[in-house]
Amino acid sequence: MKGEEIRSTSMEYNLQSWSKQKNINPIPVEKADGIYFWDYDGNRYSDMSSQLVNMNLGFGNQKIGNAIKDQVDQFCFIGPSYGAESRATLAKKIIDLMPDNMGKVFFTNAGAESNENAVKMARMFTGKNKIFSRYRSYHGSSFGAGNLTGEPRRYALEPGVPGFIKFFDPYVYREAITFDSEESATRYYLTKLEEQIQYEGSDSIAAIVMETITGSNGILIPPKGYMPGIRALCDKYGILMICDEVMTGWCRTGKMFAFEHFDIKPDIVTFAKGVTCGYVPLGGVVVSKEIASYFDENLLSCGLTYSGHPLSCAAGVACVDYYEEADILGNVNKVGQVLGETLEEMKKNHPCVGDVRYIGLFSAIELVKDKETKEPLVPYGKDPNGVMGKIAGLLKDRKFMTYTHENMVLIAPPLIITEEQLREELMKMEEVLTIVDQELL
Structure with a gap:
């Protein structure tokens, strides 16, 4: 044409x-x-x-293209229950880049699927049903990820799924209160969030899900102490901390993953986008060793035909290598x-x-x-x-x-x-x- x-x-x-x-x-x-x-x-x-x-x-990028071609020559597809070198290699590389509390990877096809499955895992692991996420957020447009999303792109899904609770972002520029420091802003936002946790019933909350740094809704960078404060609230109330790194992961913010800026260890990390740079679709959910161990004896009720697609994982291996080599x-x-x-x-x-x-x-x-x-x-x-x-x-x-x-x-x-x-x-x-x-x- x-x-x-x-x-x-x-x-x-x-x-x-x-x-x-x-x-x-x-x-x-x-x-x-x-x-x-x-x-x-x-x-x-x-x-x-x-x-x-x-x-x-x-x-x-020729390295990524050649990796895909080499995988095509070996085989294009084998189901998720089989062993594939590209899938195994990429999973290990990702865990090696994560904090020492992280254990295993579940591969998906995109960021929305990653967030969908992260929520499912959090609910299965904790036995709780409520999921907190922020108003100025985008986590995907599928039904579960769309309910996580806080901005107007969620409206087409409403009335939504029960159990999804929204809280306010640390959007200091537009806050009605004038703060004398980032730390005072952090105290304010954490105090309001803890109050909301108590009102919702802390024993019913499975996870708090956040874009580590809010993306399309304004590049909202957390004030000093905010992310460690969220980690402390999650620990206090037995809530999982899920960092959505779909946009911010893979070197975008000057660290391999944005949570590294804040010296925290999430319980679950979701990723997509930059893991293959769009050459082939791929996403994933990284879970802690504790969560991974739970599913040794309990059914992981998650499954996708193309989970860990060999072509995607081959692209991912080449991408991860290139980030470091270049x-x-x-x-x-x-x-x-x-x-x-x-x-x-x-x-x-x-x-x-x-x-x-x-x-x-x-x-x-x-x-x-x-x-x-x-x-x-x-x-x-x-x-x-x-x-x-x-x-x-x-x-x-x-x-x-x-x-x-x-x-x-x-x-x-x-x-x-x-x-x-x-x-x-x-x-x-x-x-x-x-x-x-x-x-x-």
Whole structure:
């Protein structure tokens, strides 16, 4: 097919996620390499969101491609109950990267499935039914993961599954209270959460599930002491701590996993996305040795036809090896510093920028109508005049490809991006923010 035929056929036959179908206009992609992809007219686009924050190693990584080809030559599929070298090897590599309390991996196909199965395991292990998660969260759109999700994408699933309880995020920028330190903010949020735990009945709560660092809902980085405080509350009340590392895992934040920033040991960790960088779908649930041991004698009532698919696991082995061999963490921390410094300049220079939040190569620009009042550029859960869509369109015109969510613009480029490439792309963001200042405020 030529480009226009791909576009028209896609529009006629494909249903596209999170879209009114009459508005879709997909770019036909002919080739891709590194942080770039090209359409059939030869236009080059910069992938500044790593697609869906999953292509951490960019396009065209030969090590991953060759690993998949080698597995194809051996065999493409063998059921989860059989032994496969790629599956066994990847599981061991993942456990070796985890804290010393972690024991085994259950492989899934994606982040939503990982969170679904984590909740099932928590309920089976504890015998309790309630699951706490936060309002500004996204854990997937399948029925269980969608009930975990707190933001508006859960609405289509309501009325939801009983037992899913929401609590408030440590969203210090938008809090009505002014805190004199991060520690005082932490005390406030933990006090309110403990109160809610008591009101819900601590003996009925199986787990607290959190994106370690909130992703699409604003890159909300926990204040000092918050994550250890959650760990302490879980220990106090016999609740499992589940860290959703679907976006934040695999070097995105400057650590292999984001929970490493906070010196904690979760009971369960979910992952997907960067474990294969999108080359083949794969996710997983890592459980503690205690939970793993429980299922030695008790039925693990979880199962997926494609759990630990050999092709996916082969890609995963190559990915994990590449992160370490290519010192991806070193690049994330070096280039991430440039990202943070540039975002702070944008915040200082542009009236439309209320706040910027960043860690590693994981960042968001929060857009406001007024810096003093912090009124968001669009209301929560709404964009009646298509303002954020216009901003995304202005970036697209400059071949800067990312996505917006609420009043945020996400910047999360592939972790292989160079300082020179980053600076070139952020100049485009500067141009667009100037237009927002002048025309959209």
